Amino acid sequence: MSLIKSMGTIGGLTMVSRVFGFAREMMMSRIMGASGAADAFLVAFRLPNTFRRLFGEGAFSAGFVPLFSQRYHGPGGMEEARKFSEEVLAVFLPTLFLFTLVFELAMPLFVGAIASGFVDEPAKFELTVFLTRITMPYLLLISLVSLFSGVLNSLTKFAAAAFAPALLNVAMLIALIIVPTGGAASATALSMGVTAGGFLQLALMWNSARKAGVSLKWRKPVITPGVKQFFVVVIPATLGAGVYQISQLIDTFFATRLPEGSMSYINYSDRLNQLPLSVIGTALGTAILPQISRFISKGEPDEAAKVQGQAVELSMLLCLPAALALAVVAGPLVSALFQGGKFTAEDAMITGNTLAIIVSGLPAYVLVKVITPGFYARKDTKTPVKTAVIVLVANVVLNFLLIPPFGIYGLAIAISACSWLNAVMLYVILRHRGHFRIENWLWSRIARQIAAGLVMVVALYGLRVLLTDWFAGSVIERLAGVTALVGTGGVVYFAVAFAIGAMDRDGIMLLLRRKKAG
Structure with missing residues (x-):
């Protein structure tokens, strides 16, 4: 499957999901406003999402896809690849279950550490703890979705995984339609919708894998050589993603200490910023990882670099106008989509200004998605960890320097600046090693x-x-x-x-x- 066709499949279906997501956000902004209940739900939604990105999508794919592809294209073929998947699932599932259980029991301590700004407001804090306990099972469900997505992506079957997030948005939309009163009631319904959406996504991915000829059976958990190899690759990737996700939690920590509604402003800004990031960056990153892995395993590094160059060209062609346009029309766009009901004109203005700052880092976000597969395909997940640690330190320093004078806008500046720092470091390292460089024609x-x-x-x-x-x-x-x-x-x-x-x-x-x- 060609790069453009693969990206078209992933990006197109991701766009469908994003349309449902915008419908959800538009309804949520009008029903919930930039209120304390909205902030509580957004924290409750962000926490399992953070660990989803940690255990699931990025780190899991980085370790699983190259190893699955290696077996699938090797002498063992599908049978060996299926056996490897079952071995990973047997260890992965109990680990996720135990992790989820521990957090359910220790939720007040965890929320108190991450959303410390809510501790002085007992009602808001208790609501956040309650909602997070409802949403946390989503972590387990969506991590299993990531496993099946890795299997299908390795087989260059991208459609189901790209469409699956739409089911989450549909479930949350239904929750808002059923409970449109706002406040804690709607926040609780939304939290239930999150977990319900996780079940729907898992059902879709399991069925899609079965139709693709990959029916995974339960095995007794055993640390086989294949599982050891998986952990050797995935643990550094998890640590790298963990550093980035810690950065996200740090942003949450600072946002909860800002005036009420700040979580909502960041959320709606990020929702618009994520549209081109997901449709362009994530789609390209997902599409090129199996291709680069295949060329590397065949000993064709020039072909791998060619794929990566095409991805950079295509990503910038689509991403640069998206970033510039979002910066110019941020105010009118936010007003058109979110203003109304309990979301005031002032809320829209602050959100628009925040968006205009955040999108300045959009090209860098996309470049990171395109550059990182160059490391993962070579089973090098340690280098992104090292760069992520530097970015984390820079993020903390910038937050302390910029938030006191600029408030939420300082938080947005730090997010954008750190994305550029990460992209530049990753590219310089990959170029220094001779794996990939932006040629003069591409510049x-x-x-x-x-x-x-x-x-x-x-x-x-x-x-x-x-x-x-x-x-x-x-x-x-x-x-x-x-x-x-x-x-x-x-x-x-x-x-x-x-x-x-x-x-x-x-x-x-x-x-x-x-x-x-x-």
Whole structure:
């Protein structure tokens, strides 16, 4: 499967999930507002999500996919790969269950450490503990989803894993529809929706793996050579992801000490920032890891570097305009999507300003997703750990320096700056080792993409001024204004990019001719 086709499958279905996610966030903002109950739920949702990213998606895929691919493409074929999966599952499941149980029992201590700003408000603190106990089983469920996703991604079957998050968003939407009163009642319903969504995702992935010919059976937990090899690779990746997730928890720690509603502002800003990150960065990172792993195992490092170069080119072509456009239209976009009900115009303004700062780091977020597979495919999960430790220290220092004078905006600046630090360090190391370097032709193309993006910014700013009255009008007028901005930005950027050679024109024309012939 080609890189563009793989990314199209993953990115397209991820977009479907994000549409449901935005529907959920739009309804949640109006029902919950930037309230104490909303902050409590967002902390309760963030904690299992943090450990999901720690044990599940990133670290697990980094260790599992290359090893599964190695067996699948080796002499043992599918049978050996299935046996390896069952051995990992037999050890992975009891570990997750024990971890979840410990946190359920010690939840007050854990929440008190992470959301210390809530401790002085007993009702808010107790609600956060209660909600987190409801959402924590999601960790176990979604980690199992990650295992099945790793199996399917290794077989280059990306559709089910890309669509699965939509089920979580649907479950949470249903919860809001059933309990639209706001406050603790809606927060409790949302928490139940999180766990229900985890069950739905697991059911989908289990069935998809079964249809792909991978029916995993339960085995007695044994530390086999394959499991040992898995842990040798995954533990450093987990530590690396752990450093990053600790950074996320540190951000939560600071956010809970800011004025009420700060968790909501960060959440809605991050939701918009995550759209291009997931559709572009995560899709590309997921698509290229099996390909790079295959070329490395076959002793073809030049082909692996070629895949990575194509991924960088494609990611910047799509990501740079997304970052620039989000920065320009942040205010109107947030107002159109989230303002209304209990979410006031002031809430929308603060969220928009926060978003405009955070998206300055979006290209770096995407580059990290594209560069990191270059380490993981070579079973090097230690280097990202070392860079992540440096980023963690920088994040803590920047938070202490920037939050006192700038409040939530200081937190956003620290998030963006640390993403760039991480991306630059990873690229410099990979280049120094001779595994991958951005060639002159690619630097030239990226420069042209930036030029096309700046032309788009001028057009967007002018149109935004012309449509000022729309953005102060009804929800329909605001949505129409945002639609006009998005459409204009896309047309201007890609027209200029095509004209000045910021994209592979020959490849695009060839693709169009093939479609016409077909």
